[in-house]
Amino acid sequence: MITETLLTWIARFISGVSVRWVDSQPDTCQRVYFANHTSHLDVVLVWSALPTEVRRLTRPIAAKDYWDRGFVRRHLHQVFNALLIDRKEIKVHQSPVDLMLREIGDTHSLILFPEGGRNADDRIGEFKSGLYYLSKKRPELELIPVHINNMNRILPRGEFLPVPLLSSLTFGPPMWLEAGEPKTEFLARAREAVVSLKDR
Amino acid sequence: MIKEWALLGVGRPGFPSQQLGHELTTMVKDWALLGSVLVFLSIATLLGRWLKQQNSLGLDERAVSSFNSRVQAWWFFSVVLGFAFFAPKLTVMLFCALSFWALREFITLTPTSTGDHRALFWVFFLFTPLQFVLVAFDYYAFYSILIPVYAFLFIAARVAISGDFKHFLERVAKIQFGLLVCVYCLSFAPALLYIRCKQMEGDYANARLLFFFVTIVLSSELLQFLCNRLFGKHLIAETIDTNRTWEGVLGGAGATAIVGLSLYWATPFPYWWQAGAMSLTIAVMASAGALTMAAIKRDRGEVTSGTLIEGHGGVLSRIDAVCFAAPVFYHVTNYFFGAN
Numbered sequence: 405m406i407t408e409t410l411l412t413w414i415a416r417f418i419s420g421v422s423v424r425w426v427d428s429q430p431d432t433c434q435r436v437y438f439a440n441h442t443s444h445l446d447v448v449l450v451w452s453a454l455p456t457e458v459r460r461l462t463r464p465i466a467a468k469d470y471w472d473r474g475f476v477r478r479h480l481h482q483v484f485n486a487l488l489i490d491r492k493e494i495k496v497h498q499s500p501v502d503l504m505l506r507e508i509g510d511t512h513s514l515i516l517f518p519e520g521g522r523n524a525d526d527r528i529g530e531f532k533s534g535l536y537y538l539s540k541k542r543p544e545l546e547l548i549p550v551h552i553n554n555m556n557r558i559l560p561r562g563e564f565l566p567v568p569l570l571s572s573l574t575f576g577p578p579m580w581l582e583a584g585e586p587k588t589e590f591l592a593r594a595r596e597a598v599v600s601l602k603d604r
Numbered sequence: 605m606i607k608e609w610a611l612l613g614v615g616r617p618g619f620p621s622q623q624l625g626h627e628l629t630t631m632v633k634d635w636a637l638l639g640s641v642l643v644f645l646s647i648a649t650l651l652g653r654w655l656k657q658q659n660s661l662g663l664d665e666r667a668v669s670s671f672n673s674r675v676q677a678w679w680f681f682s683v684v685l686g687f688a689f690f691a692p693k694l695t696v697m698l699f700c701a702l703s704f705w706a707l708r709e710f711i712t713l714t715p716t717s718t719g720d721h722r723a724l725f726w727v728f729f730l731f732t733p734l735q736f737v738l739v740a741f742d743y744y745a746f747y748s749i750l751i752p753v754y755a756f757l758f759i760a761a762r763v764a765i766s767g768d769f770k771h772f773l774e775r776v777a778k779i780q781f782g783l784l785v786c787v788y789c790l791s792f793a794p795a796l797l798y799i800r801c802k803q804m805e806g807d808y809a810n811a812r813l814l815f816f817f818v819t820i821v822l823s824s825e826l827l828q829f830l831c832n833r834l835f836g837k838h839l840i841a842e843t844i845d846t847n848r849t850w851e852g853v854l855g856g857a858g859a860t861a862i863v864g865l866s867l868y869w870a871t872p873f874p875y876w877w878q879a880g881a882m883s884l885t886i887a888v889m890a891s892a893g894a895l896t897m898a899a900i901k902r903d904r905g906e907v908t909s910g911t912l913i914e915g916h917g918g919v920l921s922r923i924d925a926v927c928f929a930a931p932v933f934y935h936v937t938n939y940f941f942g943a944n
Contacts, residue, residue, distance in 0.1 A: 420708060420712075554712065557712075557716065557721075560718050560721060563718075563721050563722075565721075565722070565725045566725075567711070567721055567724040567725050567728060568704075568708055568728055569708050569711055569712045570708055570709060570712040
């Protein structure tokens, strides 16, 4: 609890974040928030930008190889109630999508970064297919695009000391997988939804 | 320390009754200054309200809202400066926070590359706080050169170490300019709390000086706005600011000088015309600051309209005038009226 408050305040101070909901409202219904990924603070930022009752039900997806190392990181991912995914060994019988669906059940929401890793600059990379398979199995999940602006300058890849500039976080309108929509088209549409939020 | 107190007029030898009378007059001055500022502010606030409702005058809506946001900034400053009367160090720290925020807005607007990251880290977490700590402890010999000498050279060297040479000079200059305007220049406003003049009456003479300075800067902005509206004909730089005219700047500066004259009893300046001349200087510097910042924002226009900075251009656009006027006012005061 103390760690949570402390982390939230530190993240907000460093990122000077302003949060906006565009054509969208915070809600406790089951959702998948998907965002562009540029810095280590992204998880904390998106998570702490949600209202408390929504936050309690939301679990960020994080990389196991990074967040399972060392005492501090292990404690941190427990605070966020993060869902760790092994990026290195993706087994057929233990697919990450199945794991996510099993873990969220009928109550929790997810935060994920479909690019799979952090970008070096403010370009948004191609999305990996997890988002598609997730909505194919649970098409009723609301997909909320989230755009994180300027975080790549605050804590760029490869740096461990932040520069406290200002950033913004934009939640967009929900979208769903259309019936029979091909994978590549859906992923391009999802990516476009994040990109378009930059100028909204 | 004893000398300092003596200069502030405390413990001055004299008959008890004389001393009491002296204290009374300085107390009257403190309250009278606060009262006059309140009156000015209320007039400005009412005027802003009135302007907002006058659609028939064909006023630029953005200009009116910028007028109102400047009045708001003035209220904010006056409340902050209320602290100056009993806690000078706290005032310095509040200015530090203001500076920090303005700098982060400035660098957010300015394109920097990954190579500048480490240099920026030190700018934010070492030089900015250090400058204000030095001001709070009155190390003039150090804080007057910390940024122009040490920080500027450090930034250039640190950016060079990163190995990224693309647009090297431009990138270094951008960071240096941000630090100079947002931190160095602004820090001379709270530094007025520690300046020693020949004629300083009462415990709160320094607080009154700072209050006088900020009042003059902010009223000069409002008066220039009004003069632009009433007499404006010849634009200074049409491409940068479509409202700022020569008539407005000069007329506003003249009107500010009159405000300064009317407040001369609260200042450490011996003659009334000196308070007027100082106000004129402040007003000219204030509009120079506002015009400079307008040029920067114009250049980076597409970013300001974005989502990063909330409100009417944020903190930076409200303190631009203070930033330019503060170091000049400090040094002119020190040169002509300083006790050294």
